[in-house]
Structures are given as structure tokens and as C-alpha cells.
Amino acid sequence: MSDLVYSDEKKKYLRLEAEVASGSQAKLMSVLGDDSILVKVLDPGKVPPHAAFVWDTIRAACGGITGVSQMHGVVRKRPAGEVLGYVVENVRGPVLNDFRFTDHKERVNAAWAVAATYAEMDEREVYQGDGHFGNQIVTGPPGRRVVKLIDVDSFSFATVTWPDGTEAPRHYQESGAGFGPPEFCTGAPLVHGPKTSGFVLAEIVYRILKDRHPAEVMTGTGDVVPLVETVRKKMYGRFEPEELKRRTRVAIDEGLPWDALPRDLRWLFNQTFQRGRKSGGEDSRPACKDYLESLTSFRNSYGKLFLSFRTGKRARGGRGGRGPGGRRRGRPEPAPRPRPRTPTARRPRNLGPRQKVTPHGEGHKRASDRQGAGRVDGQTGRETRGHRDEPLRVRPGVRGEVHRGADCGPRRRAARRDQERAGGRGGVHPIGPAEALVATADAIAAVRAAYLSGALAGEVLGGPPAAGATGGGAS
Secondary structure (H helix, E strand, O other): OOEEEEEOOOOEEEEEEEEEEEOOOEEEEEEOOEEEEEEEEEOOOOOOOOHHHHHHHHHHHOOOOOOEOOEEEEEEOOOOOOEEEEEEEOOOOOEHHHOOOOOHHHHHHHHHHHHHHHHHHHHOOEEEOOOOHHHEEEEOOOOOOEEEEOOHHHEEEEEEEOOOOOEEEEOOOOOOOOOOOHHHHOOOOOOOOHHHHHHHHHHHHHHHHHOOOOOOEEOOOOOEOOHHHHHHOOOOHHHOHHHHHOOOOEEOOOOOOHHHOOHHHHHHHHHHHOHHHOOOOHHHOOOHHHHHHHHHHHHHOOOHHHHHHHHOOOOOOOOOOEOOOOOEOOOOOOOOOOOOOOOOOOOOOOOOOOEEEEOOEEEEEOHHHHOOOOEEOOOOOOEEEOOEEEOOEEOOOOOOOEEOOOOOHHHHHHHHHHHHHOOOOOOOEEOOHHHHHHHHHHHHHHHHHHHHHOOOHHHHHOOOOOOOOOOOOOO
16 A cells, blocks of 8 residues: 655655565655655664754765765655655665676776775765665666665764754664674674775775675685674685685685786785784774775776786677777788798807807898998007907008908918918018008109119019129118
8 A cells, every 4th residue: 555755855745656675674665656766764663863864964965976875855744744764866776795797897997986985975974884785786787887875874974063062973883794894793882984984895895896705705615604604703714814724714716816906906905804803903994095096096007908818818899899809890800910030049159259140140240340441540540340440451562452351260370370481571460551551652662762773673674783783782
């Protein structure tokens, strides 16, 4: 049977049609003629004190945050009557506890969106009181799914100015079993703040990326250990190295592989679920903005090829996208390119001291050896070739002939042997080009003077020596 409730914001009666979902303290009802909103009706005795003031404060504090289901005022039996519940945005989709992401890029985007929501709530000093996976709804079309926070009446404040003028915090005192920081399981009154909000965000981000609660483990036979049992034993899966060393429990690695996560994100998880769970380790827990910075860099550097390489899966193609081979679908396969010739990596044997391996083959001499003469220093008369200076060689017995000396050992030894056989005449003498020209000019002048004096006429012309000439040359 349909019931009528009065909405303070819409200033009209709403007809409740059917029950959408129910919990331990309330039930969600659809509204006839308007599928964009739902009405949450609390059970008798579960409506908190100053309910209208608290829910209006939550609506004002969370206004404009896209990752939070928006409230639209309270509902009553009649105008100015008893408060029954409130009107809330209708978020369609499964809860996070029943959903598995199939696209890794979508996982990263959804985790980043949740971190951005929690970071913005921290700036406004608003904290989700009951942050278990059943209060997170996965909504949106495939490829652009996001996670939205519901059960907004559980939101808490660091400080609130109450209707009587006092300033005091508002801490929601209900929490799902196995969720939240360990101090929520001690039985003491719950106190919400940035450190507890960072712990809840870490659990949600881990669940989105890994498809599992961080405390879930399995036995050696593959049976998943109930979450309540692991939380009661204060054991958090892969974040308990001593327990895993006993081989009685095995960490569950689903979703994104643990090694595919960025190093800084893994460090944040370790800080939260190892040091942050110990007594007095609340100060070592990362804040929500730390997770947002890490996921922002991961989201910006993410690519299909990068992640497919890390996870061992091939990138999927689609309409307008690229296929498994990296080319766009519908285009012909390009012709294979010729393989470039690569130089020999191994040094060949029997190479001379002036030879090296080049891309053109083995045993080629340097380019400076194959080219002509290089630069000649005008002061020393030495020719510079690359990084090495080498003098020119001249044969004194041949007029004006300048040549290069041999560089290899056998030629050098042969030249030295020829010089010894000649008794010091001929051979190869390392002199500069200027000295060679002066010596050649002096030799020509001496021969000309001797010829004109007739001292060497017999030797030069082949006739008998002139009278008065001596065999020692001109006097």
C-alpha cells in the first residue's frame, strides 16, 4: 500500500511506491512519477536527535561533490510534523562488494575518482562514518564507471555549531564489521577524522584495484578464509609477512597484479595496513591527499601498451582503436621493412695496429689513412693526420721526391735494413718538408758548380777527367 510523505524541499507530498532496498535501520522507497530520487525511511526509534538540522548540514557540506549521492531535504508525515527520513539522489548500479572490474584502465580511473572525493571531503572536514563496500555504488556506462558514496546520513563532522549554540563534533557510531581502522573494533566510542578517513579510503582503493579486501587470504588448498575471522585475528593478508611465512595463509592476488602497481602506491598500502594498524601508529597513516597524488600520477602515466606489458595481457582493439598488432582496424597490414645491416660486434682476428672494425666490414683502415695529405704545420714541417702527427719522409738520392714512411713493422725493418746496406747513404730519413727542399736545392747547386768547374765532367759526361782535377772533387 502506498504512503504519502511531505518533502520540505519540494514543498509537496510524495507518494511512495515500492521498496528498493532495506537494511537493519532503514529502507529505501521509490517515488511514483519520479525515478531520479528515492526516499530513505528510518525505522521507529532510529531517527537521530536534531535529524533535520544534521541532514541539512550534511546536504550543505556535500553540495557539489560529484562522488557523493546528493540529499534533497527531509520528509515528514505532514508539514512541520515528525521527521521520517530524507530524500536522496537515485544512484543506479551494483554495490562495490558485488562488482568486479574487467578493464584495468577503468579500475585506475575509478580509484582516482574515489580518492578525489575523499580528499575534497577532508578539505571540508566531512568524513564517511560507515564506509563499508555496501555503501559504495558503481555507476556509469561501461568504460566510464565511477564509485559514488551513499548512506550520507552517516557522515560525520570535526565540529558543528548545534542549534543550542554549542560547538561539538558529530561522530556516527555505526560501522560495518571488518571495515575501518582497528580502533573501531575495540568497543570504544568511534571518533572520525583524517586518519580514519585515509584508512577507509585505502580499503576502497585496494578493493577497486585488487577485487579483494586487503585482509582476505586463502589457505594452501585455495579456500578463502572468512573476512570476519582474519579481522578478529588482526591479520591483514599480504601485509602480515610473519603469518605468510608459515605457509598456512596465502595472499590473494586478483585484479591488477601487485607488481603492476606503482612503487609509491604500494608503499602507501604498506604504511596504512602494516604500521598504521599497530598501536600508536595512527600518525604514520597516509592521508587521502597522498593517495590522490599517487593515483593521479598512475592515471596520467597509464597506457594500454604499458599496462598490457606489465600484466602480460595483449591490448584489446575496438572501433577506432588499435588492434593486437598496434595498427588501426580496417587498414591493410603494412609491408615489412628491410632489416638494417648491423656492424659486427666481435672484433676480428689478425687486425693490424691501425685497423679497426667499421660498419662497412672488417679490417678497414681509418679514414685518415685512406685520404690524402692532411694539414702541414708551417713551423715544425710536420703533417697532422687526425689525432696523430706523422713526419714526411724524403729519399735524398731522388731529387724532389717526398713520400710517406711505412707504418707497419715489416716495412720499417726493411727500410732500416736497406739503410744499413747502403752504408748510411739513401734510406729513409725523418726530416720535414722545409729541410727536404733546402737539402735538394743545396745538392742541385753543388752538382751545378762541380759541372761548371769541370771537376766532375768525366763522372757526369762519361769522359776522362780534366787535367789538374783530383778524384776528391772540386777544390
